[in-house]
Amino acid sequence: MDFHILVSMVVWTVSGAVLLFVLMFVDSLFTRYNDLEELKAGNMAVTTRFVMKLLAQAFILSSSIAASNSLPDALLISIVSFFLLLILERTVRLLLAKWGSLDLDHGTQLGKIGYGLLSGSLQITGALIISAFM
Incomplete structure (x- = not known):
């Protein structure tokens, strides 16, 4: 392994990591509650829901990096995929x-784990569908 690869x-x-942080922040703007306060x-x-959303976004990012030859392409694909998701x-x-x-959102905010699981499952399912195109 040479220095350039490292x-x-x-x-x-x-x-x-920066892109994942930004995407998770943007996603938190679309919920009716403050993710960090609830955490x-x-x-x-x-x-x-937060963990499953993070896994879904990381999977999309991983797939876009694996399918791209350049960093800007991978980041752009991840951003477009985020909005599709x-x-x-x-x-x-x-x-x-x-x-x-x-x-x-309301059920998740109330602490109903089934609602959080269903919401997170939507994220993972969407990520798998989107990543199939890469």
């Missing part, structure tokens, strides 16, 4: 609210 690995890793308060439903998740949430009377 430097590239560090740059790609740091860039990916600090010990809300396991929010924690479950956001649209997909919001659509399913609206359908669940309309047809099933399930308000995932």
